[in-house]
Amino acid sequence: MGIVRLIIIGVAVWLAFKLFKRMTSGPSTPESSVKESAPKKMVQCKQCGLHVPIDEALPKGDDHFCCDEHRDQD
Numbered sequence: 352m353g354i355v356r357l358i359i360i361g362v363a364v365w366l367a368f369k370l371f372k373r374m375t376s377g378p379s380t381p382e383s384s385v386k387e388s389a390p391k392k393m394v395q396c397k398q399c400g401l402h403v404p405i406d407e408a409l410p411k412g413d414d415h416f417c418c419d420e421h422r423d424q425d
């Protein structure tokens with residue numbers, strides 16, 4: 352009787368520890384960092400049609416360009 356109870360308690364503690372570890376290490380997994388960087392607004396270069404992230408694109412009026420060259424060609 353005593354041994355069975357001890358094993359059940361042991362398994363319960365082990366499961367709780369595993370769950371706790373998973374919860375505390377959750378936000379630092381690479382999967383969540385990929386999810387964070389994924390929703391980035393993309394814009395199309397008016398000159399060549401290349402899609403570039405909006406923070407890397409070169410704006411000119413309402414249009415965006417992939418490089419200085421294409422912006423000057425417009």
Ligand SMILES: [Zn+2]
Pocket residue numbers: 396397398399400401416417418421
């Ligand atoms: Zn371009």
